[in-house]
Amino acid sequence: DINLDALINRDIRATVKKLSLGGCLVECNQPINDSDPIHLTFSAFDEEFHLPGRVIHLAGPNQYGIRFEPENDDQVLRLVNAIQKIQDASISRRSARLKIKQEAFLDKTPSLLTDLSEGGCSLRTSHSLHPGDIVEVQFFLNEEEIHLAGQVRWTGQNGVGVEFLSPDPTQIGDISRFLTKKDPPSSETP
Secondary structure, eight states: OOOOOOOEETTEEEEEEEOOSSEEEEEOOOOOOOTTTTEEEEEEEETEEEEEEEEEEETTTTTTEEEEOOOSHHHHHHHHHHHHHHHHHHHHHHHHHHEEEEEEEEEEEEEEEEEEESSSSEESSOOOOOOTOEEEEEEEEETEEEEEEEEEEEOOSSEEEEEOOOOOOHHHHHHHHHHHHOOOOTTOOO
């Protein structure tokens, strides 16, 4: 998932949530007329895109699936390049992880944080959970309280893997800074 600020027909604020070569999923601040052609404007990696398209389905309240109708090959090539950069950034974010042993709370149950990345974490816990469960994860990094909602992705004998859901960008920044400070292989303990 991504979050790119966008405009539909130059006046309706929207967020691009998913992006592909053929279209996108947008969330708007108001309903749009899904029978009219639309014009979507957004920026990605310092490039501005102006793409015509049509609503092809309603995905939820003020959420629309849009099929792009590009006017030329240049638009398609630029879009391919932007999507590749988004995917590369996503892979890079997921690969920055750190093995850790730190107290945490999982739905208010004391647990042990054992692995941390910007996208999620692993915890040892006595709390009985199942894949798909929505949970609350709480821990401290450098005296900053991190409090995130997540979804259980896997469960094991003593622990669970949690993917953070719609994380607060400030808290993800705190996690990222923590990971980059702790990540070098020569991390020494006094």
